[in-house]
Amino acid sequence: MACKNSVRMRHFITAIVIFLIALLLRLSYINVHSFWVDEAFTVNWCSESLPYMLLRIAREDRHPPLYCMLSYPLLHFAQSEITARFVSAIAGASLVTLIFAIGTELAGIWCGVLSATFVLFHPGAIRFSQEARPYMLYACLTTGACLLWMRAYRTPKWHTLWAMGIISSLSLYACYMAFIPWLARIIAASLLLRLQSNRRxxxxxxxxxSFALASLMPYIAFVLMSPHPGASFGLSSLGTWLGISAAFLFNDLSGYEYGLRYSCTGVLVMVLMATAFGILLLIASAWKMRKQGAVSLVIRCWFILHFSLLLFAPLLSTEFNRWQRIIDGLVPVALMLGWIALHPRCKVRRHERILRSDAVASSMSKSVGSNITGTCSVIAQVTLMLLIMLHLLGTYNLLYNPQYSRDDWRGATQWVMQRLQEGDIIILNAPVGSFVFRLYYRGIAPYVETTDLRNPARWNYAAKWLANLLAKHPRVFVITNRVWQTDPHGWLKQQLSSSARLLERWRGSGIMVELYAGKSR
Incomplete structure (x- = not known):
């Protein structure tokens, strides 16, 4: 008993240390980058009253409201980058701790520490832990539900089952993408129905x-009854799905998140696929030799299957980029856990019953063959080394490479306010630019958004609108951001070049400000 308490205390202290390190890393520069457009929506919604905030989210967003509900009191206390992103930072640090817990459940504390290290330094996990959006909250809650699922399977207690149902419900209220891991858990439980002893x-x-999914139904009904429900839950036509998915798939495999060349990421992807294939081969071989033991092994290694489903499911989602970049750090962890769980030389403590028994390990080793097992082991170890280097390189790029900075609306606004004079006007050539701009703007000069410049049929009207502005105001500031969504033909820049003269220009991360004066002045 004393030995078990000592082990638990060591695990608890390790988990606390990992959580504090992860939280420090995520809070250390949480306010370095300014808000960008999506985050501005979060801040804008939270500035409303609570009932009206829920109504606006149902109309305008493609995600449920849990993140905004948690951030609501913080943003009413103080509106800043820290308060808006604090929930994500806590969720990101908690995710690292939960990964440690899952790794420890599967193969001991060493596996837990190594698993947590991957997510701790994963650039995607760090980036989205510093963003006022629900992606890290979703990842944290769904991983917590998975951990409780494992514990409920090992020792079915009512409080564990209730906790799993509540956490699973919260994950669905954080992001609709949580439906995929929910489905993975249902599939895993369905496999258990084949075994008489595990049917209950x-x-x-x-x-x-099922309780978790049922708890989401009232909110879905509320969204469907709202006028213009938010992006129809983020769904669009099949063509848009495939187009966006293909674009972001190429984006991620080309090393966008890590600053790598095509060849490096190509090798990495092949190694990961080979590792996954090796794990599935081991499971399939064990199934053939010992059906009952293999079913148990599949359930115990459901973590691998869970994130394997997640790896392919984003191909049907318009949120592929954010989802994929979060999973980039979790799928390799699942592969590593599977390697440790299936490695025949893995030493497992007797009281950690989540792993397969020594008898199953022995039968697997004999049935699969030492050559296949050894090859899979070598591939997995090479994968681990590549992943460590990849994550460290990606984190370095995230910290020091300006390419990975967010749209610098704060810097653009400060530059404008330092040069404002009486009679000036500001044109926001950016999608919903006023949402972000007014979070930082403290001047008195008016600002307007551009009219719809994507359609050439609107250019005649826009020309009159621009001429009227230049006639009324001596100088015009033009803030340009994400121009492909507002003025893909560059019409505004062409018109200003011919009817006004450029005085100054400022460039920041993802944003540009130009100061023009009429040529007649």
Whole structure:
């Protein structure tokens, strides 16, 4: 008993240390970058009253309201980058701790520490832990639900099942993408129904996750009854799905997140695929030799299958880029855990029953063959080394490479306010630019957004609008951001070049400000 308490205390202290390191890393420069457009929506919604905030989210967003509800009191206390992103930072640090817990459950504290290290330094996990959006909250809650699923399977207790149902419900209220891991848990529990001894546990697990889905139904009904429901839950036509998915798939595989060349990421992807294939081969071989033991092994290694589903599911989502970049750090962890769980030389403590027994390990080793097992082991170890180097390189780029900075609306606004004079006007050539601009703007000069310049049929009207502005105001500031969404043909720049003269220009990360004066002045 004393030995077990000592082990638990060591695990608890390690988890606290990992959480504090992760939180420090995520809070250390949380306010370095200014808000960008999506974050501005979050801040704008939270500035409303609570009922009206929920109504606006139902109309305008493609995600449920949990993140805004958690951030609501913080943003009413003080509106800043820190308060808006604080929930994501806590969720990101908690995710690292939960990964440690899952790794420890599977193969001991060493596996937990190594697993947590991957997510701790993963640039995607750090980036989205510093963003006022629900992606890290979703990743944290769904991973917590998965951990509780494992514990409920091992020791079915009512409080564990209730906790799993509640956390699973919260994950669905954080992001609709949580439906995929929810489905993975249902599939895993359905496999348990094939075993007579585990049928009761499987039914309880299905009930717990069914409660989570049922709890989401009232909000879905509320969204559907609202006029112009938010982006129809983020869904659009199949053509848009495939187009955006293909674009972001190429974007991620080309090393966008890490600043790598095509060849480097190509090798990495092949190694990861080979590792996944090796793990699946081991599971399939074990299934053939010992059906009951293999079913148990599949359930115990459901973490791999869970994130394997997540790896392919984003191909049907318009949120592919954010989802994929979060999963980039979790899928390799799942592969590593699978390697440790299936490695025949892995030493497992007797009280950690989540792993396969020594008898299953021995039968797997004999049935699969030492050559295949050894090859899979070598591939997995090479994968681990590549991942460590990749994550460290990506984190370095995230910290020091300006390419990975967010749109610098704060810098642009400060530059404008330092040069404002009486009679000036500001043109925001940016999608919903006023949402972000007014978070930082403290001047008295008016600002306007450009009219729809994507359609050439509107250019005659826009020309009169621009001529009227230049006639009334001696100088015009033009803030340009994401111009492909507002003026893909560059019409505004061409018109200003011919009817006004450029005085100054400022360039920041993802944004540009130009100061013009009429040629007649």
């Amino acid at each position: 546990i499987a039914v309880l697990l299905i009930y717990a996750d």
